[in-house]
Amino acid sequence: xxxxxxxxxxxxxxxxxxxxxxxxxxxxxxGKTPKACVITYGCQQNVSDSQRLKGMLILMGYExxxxxxxxxxxxxxxxxVRGHAEDRVWGNVGATKSLKKVNPKLIVAxxxxxxxxxxxxxxxRESYPYVDIVFGTQVFHRLPxxxxxxxxxxKRVYELSLENREIVExxxxxxxxxxxxxxxxxxxxxxxxxxxxxxxxxxxERSRDxxxxxxxxxxxxxxxxKEIMLLGQNVNSYGKGNDDGINFAKLIRMINxxxxxxxxxxxxxHPKDLTEELIFAIxxxxxxxxxxxxxxxxxxxRVLKVMNRRYSRExxxxxxxxxxxxxxxxxxxxxxxxxFPGETYExxxxxxxxxxxxxxxxxFTFIYSPREGTPAATMPDPISRAEKGKWFDELxxxxxxxxxxxxxxxxxKTVRVLFEEESPEEGYIIGKSSGTYNIxxxxxxxxxxxxxxxxxxxxxxxxxxTLI
Ligand code: 5AD
Ligand code: SF4
Numbered sequence: 001x002x003x004x005x006x007x008x009x010x011x012x013x014x015x016x017x018x019x020x021x022x023x024x025x026x027x028x029x030x031g032k033t034p035k036a037c038v039i040t041y042g043c044q045q046n047v048s049d050s051q052r053l054k055g056m057l058i059l060m061g062y063e064x065x066x067x068x069x070x071x072x073x074x075x076x077x078x079x080x081v082r083g084h085a086e087d088r089v090w091g092n093v094g095a096t097k098s099l100k101k102v103n104p105k106l107i108v109a110x111x112x113x114x115x116x117x118x119x120x121x122x123x124x125r126e127s128y129p130y131v132d133i134v135f136g137t138q139v140f141h142r143l144p145x146x147x148x149x150x151x152x153x154x155k156r157v158y159e160l161s162l163e164n165r166e167i168v169e170x171x172x173x174x175x176x177x178x179x180x181x182x183x184x185x186x187x188x189x190x191x192x193x194x195x196x197x198x199x200x201x202x203x204x205e206r207s208r209d210x211x212x213x214x215x216x217x218x219x220x221x222x223x224x225x226k227e228i229m230l231l232g233q234n235v236n237s238y239g240k241g242n243d244d245g246i247n248f249a250k251l252i253r254m255i256n257x258x259x260x261x262x263x264x265x266x267x268x269x270h271p272k273d274l275t276e277e278l279i280f281a282i283x284x285x286x287x288x289x290x291x292x293x294x295x296x297x298x299x300x301x302r303v304l305k306v307m308n309r310r311y312s313r314e315x316x317x318x319x320x321x322x323x324x325x326x327x328x329x330x331x332x333x334x335x336x337x338x339x340f341p342g343e344t345y346e347x348x349x350x351x352x353x354x355x356x357x358x359x360x361x362x363x364f365t366f367i368y369s370p371r372e373g374t375p376a377a378t379m380p381d382p383i384s385r386a387e388k389g390k391w392f393d394e395l396x397x398x399x400x401x402x403x404x405x406x407x408x409x410x411x412x413k414t415v416r417v418l419f420e421e422e423s424p425e426e427g428y429i430i431g432k433s434s435g436t437y438n439i440x441x442x443x444x445x446x447x448x449x450x451x452x453x454x455x456x457x458x459x460x461x462x463x464x465x466t467l468i
Contacts, residue, residue: 009170010168010169010170011141011168011169011170011171011172012141012168014145015056015141015142015143015144015145016059016144018144018145018147018148019056019059019060019144021148022060022061022144022147022148022151023060023061025148025151025152026060026061026062026072026151027061029105029151030072030105033061033062033063034061034062034063034072034073035062035063035064035065035070035071035072035073036054036057036062036063036064036065036071036072036073036074036075037064037065037066037067037068037070037071037073037074037075038050038053038054038057038064038075038077039068039074039075039076039077039092040077041076041077041078041079041085041088041089041112041114042077042078042079042081042085042112042113043079043081044182044229044231044267045184045231045232045233046077046078046079046112046113047182048182048184048231049077049112049137049140050077051173051174051175051176051182052140052141052171052172052173053075053077053111053140053143054173054174054176055171055172055173055174056141056143056144056171056172057073057143058172058174059144059172060144060147064174068095068096068099069099069102071106072103072105072106072107073106073107073108073109073147074096074099074106074107074108074109075108075109075110075111075133076089076092076093076108076109076110076111076112077111077112078110078111078112078113078114078115079112079113079114080112080113080114080116080117080120080197080198080201080371081113081196081197081198081369081371082366082369082371083369083370083371084369085114086114086120089110089114093108093110093124093128093131094128096108096130096131097130100130107132107133107147107150107151108130108131108132108133109131109132109133109134109135109143109146109147110124110131110133110134111133111134111135111136111137111140112136112137113137113197113198113201113202114201115134115135115136115160116136116137116160116162116200116201116202117197117200117201117372117373119372121134121158121160125156125158129156131156132150132156132157133146133147133150133156133157134156134157134158134159134160135157135158135159135160136159136160136161136162136201137162137187137201137202137203138161138162138163138187138203139159139160139161141168141171142159146159162203165204165206167187167206167208167209169208169212178224178225178449179224179225179226179227179418179448179449179450180225180226180227180229180418180420181220181225181227181228181229182228182229182231183213183216183217183220183228183229183230183231184208184230184231184232185207185208185213185230185231185232185235185238185248185251185266186205186206186207186208186232186233186234186235186237186238187202187203187205187206187232187233188202188203188204188205188206188233189202189205189233189234190204190205190234190237190240191233191234191270191272191308191310192308193297193307193308193309194306194307194308194374194375194376194379195307195337195340195368195371195374195376196371196374197371197373197374198233200373200374202233205233205234205237205240205241206241207238207239207240207241207242209242209244210239210242210244210246210250210251210254213230213251213255214254214255214258217255217258218258220262221258221259221260221262222260224449225262226261226262226263226418226449226450226451227262227263227264227265227418228255228262228263228264228265229265229266229267230251230252230255230264230265230266230267231266231267232266232268233268234268234269234270234273235248235266235267235268235269236248236269236270236273236274236275236278237270237273238251239251247277248266248278249275249277249278249280249281250281252264252266252278252281252282252285252288253281253284253285255287256285256286256287256288261451262287263287263288263289263418263434264285264287264288264289265288265289265291266288267293268293268295268335269292269293269294269295270295271294271295271296271309271311271315271316271319272309272310272311274292274294274319276322279319279322279323279326279327280326282323282326282327282330283326283327289434289435290327290329290330290331290434290435291330291331291332291333291434291435291436292323292330292331292332292333293332293333293334293335294316294319294320294332294333294334295334295335295336295364296313296316296334296335296336296354297309297335297336297337297340298336298337298340298343298347298350298351299313299350299351299352299353299354299355300313300343300347300348300350300351301313301350302347303340303342303343303347303350306340306341306342306376306379307337307340307376308375313350313354316354317354317357317358320332320358329435330435331360331361331406331435331436332358332359332360332361333360333361333362333363333364333436334355334358334360334363334364335363335364335365335366336351336355336363336364336365336366336395337366337367337368338351338365338366338367338368338388338391338392338395339367339368339381339383339385339387339388339391339392340368340376341368341370341376341379341380341381342379342380342381342382343368343383344383345391348391351395352394352395352398355395355398355399355402356398356402359402359405359406360399360402361403361406361435361436361437362399362403362436363395363399365392365395365396365399367385367388367389367392368381368388404459407437407459407463408459410437410456410459410463411456411457411458411459411463412455412456413455413456414453414454414455414456414468415433415434415435415437415439415453415454415456415465416433416434416451416452416453416454417431417432417433417437417439417441417451417452417453417454417465418431418432418449418450418451419431419441419443419447419448419449419450419451419452420432420448421448422445422448423440425440427442428440428441428442428443429441429443429444429445429447429448431452431454431465437456437463438462438463439454439456439463439464439465440462440463440464440465441454441464441465441466441467442466443467452467452468453467453468454466454467454468455468
């Protein structure tokens with residue numbers, strides 16, 4: 001599993017010392033190489049955090065495994081964005097109770113956005129006595145300390161402080177993939193969209209130092225990485241609060257200047273912070289993919305206002321126009337919420353018309369889920385779940401037609417792809433274009449992890465192409 005770990009001198013020495021002690025303790029106490037299982041819910045930020053959890057576990061001498069019933073340490077890295085993800089966590093954490101009966105030395109930890117809510121942390125404390133360690137989003141670099149304290153007989157660990165504005169660099173990492181990797185560039189969110197829990201559980205926006213980011217990107221390119229995904233809750237407000245004057249547009253120009261054949265992706269962008277300067281930077285930087293994930297959430301101005309999104313439908317469409325004009329081969333994706341409290345069917349139709357107007361290559365669609373503590377959770381919400389489900393299906397059907405049309409129009413084009421994985425269909429590998437086409441190509445799997453020019457030849461549920 002281990003593809004890459006790195007440790008430089010900025011990861012706190014005391015955590016390295018705790019890691020050493022955990023390693024020694026486990027060897028003496030367990031008499032074998034201990035195994036650790038990391039279970040991740042939610043967004044790319046969480047996936048990226050989990051790669052660091054794995055890196056720290058490897059530093060502590062654990063072997064990473066996929067099966068919970070073989071593990072000596074299990075950690076759940078949770079998501080709080082919607083209720084559904086939380087329900088799965090309660091069930092899966094509950095199941096560790098019986099695993100502990102078989103393996104009494106098993107340590108169970110829960111971290112991430114969900115536990116950062118007081119009511120959730122309280123429920124773990126009171127009703128889940130077999131959960132040993134609970135910690136929040138801003139202290140996860142202290143995992144070695146938490147494990148050490150618990151295995152050496154300490155109390156159950158609860159560490160949920162959100163005051164930590166400092167960014168800890170050089171946490172060991174297991175990137176898991178040898179050619180695609182994430183680089184978080186900023187943490188937290190200051191936007192307080194009225195439906196969203198993220199600002200409460202990930203704290204205020206903090207941007208990493210541009211030099212740290214560029215160094216990490218350089219190191220990855222040197223190691224052969226072909227795709228770097230820059231991550232943040234709102235990447236285009238990158239740099240706010242730093243005093244070097246480097247904003248997101250400047251940052252991607254700096255990364256684009258790194259020598260080597262690789263591509264740069266980023267998410268998520270907030271329309272209110274998408275500037276002309278950034279659109280021009282994407283246009284000019286040939287390593288930046290010709291794609292924007294630009295969530296609009298709702299196509300109706302009244303709903304956008306109550307959502308506290310701070311842009312109008314017209315402003316959003318003008319940004320799309322500008323991006324299409326400056327970057328002719330650009331493609332778009334978006335997040336959409338259906339059934340926000342008080343949304344009417346007429347208002348929802350504005351979302352449908354916006355989807356038709358922009359022509360997204362694909363969408364991430366969600367039925368509104370009330371999140372305790374957010375303003376929207378107290379707003380009247382008269383539309384039934386069943387009715388919202390119908391609207392949701394209508395949105396999916398609308399998008400399906402658009403995706404099919406765009407895919408048909410792609411036949412005949414030549415695109416550069418990065419081969420990413422084997423396809424479920426025997427003999428094919430899947431290449432991803434700089435936009436969002438997934439192209440099935442009959443080629444040897446040794447090409448996975450490299451770029452190639454592909455001609456798109458056919459659309460039959462998926463796109464097929466041939467190597468040029
Ligand atoms: N209900 C439904 N969807 C939500 N999102 C965020 N909060 C909620 C919620 N309470 C969606 C938004 C966001 C994406 C990551 O999740 O569309 O862009
Ligand atoms: Fe949530 Fe809005 Fe911040 Fe995105 S920008 S994380 S939707 S509050």
